[in-house]
Amino acid sequence: MLSKQRLIRAGVTVFLVAGLGACGTGGQGGSGGHGTVGSHSAEESAGDARPQQDGVSGLRADVRHVQKKTVKAERPHMVKKCDSATERVKHTKRSGRGKKKTWYTTERYQDCRKVRQGTESYRRVVRHERWCVQLDDVNGRAGKDHVWYGVTPATYHTALGKDEHAHLRFTPIRTGC
Incomplete structure (x- = not known):
């Protein structure tokens, strides 16, 4: 029953969108001379x-x-800084008889972020x-x-x-x- 209601709602939505889309063209494709809609x-x-x-x-x-027109401006110079880090990860495995085995491992990863390191010059467009x-x-x-x-x-x-x-x-x- 739930899927039948979904189909009905989808059908009504399609008809509404099609009807509103037809009303929204506003005669652009008619006697305007261009013949393209929405270009x-x-x-x-x-x-x-x-x-x-x-x-x-x-x-x-x-x-x-x-x-x-451009002017010379300065902005912060951002560089990528990475640190090595470790994380303790928990692993779990279930056997066929309902027993559960748990173990931990230490995994290494890179913790990266952008940090400011001085400034840099660039040309900013003002006009x-x-x-x-x-x-x-x-x-x-x-x-x-x-x-x-x-x-x-x-x-x-x-x-x-x-x-x-x-x-x-x-x-x-x-x-x-």
Whole structure:
């Protein structure tokens, strides 16, 4: 009886998950033009703020490449330190007639841990590298000017090769620069 109830619960769970999954697609595979459901880039999954629309269009106003910035920093230098140790282990064996034989052995092992030993220098990243494009007349709205979008390096180089006020259409990684 218990396994029959488990099967019923599993069946209901499958139908609920399938139903909620169908509701959760939100028309991404429909008239959006991409045809893929749930496709995300590595930048999107890293927690960047993504604009509401899939793509933007407008007139190229400016492009900007922000270099990565690092500073010299120090952190503790950790080394692995191991000590030899022993442990007393109890062994028990039962014979066929109900008798029990017990004996002890001493086994050796390495007790290892990380300990601080001085400091080490490294380069800490304080600003990541970014590629940005500024648009005017975003999505055909004449009043929406000077809007920065973070883009991929390929989109940046495409925009860099275009003349100022050339029409651009791309999918930004994030809004702002």
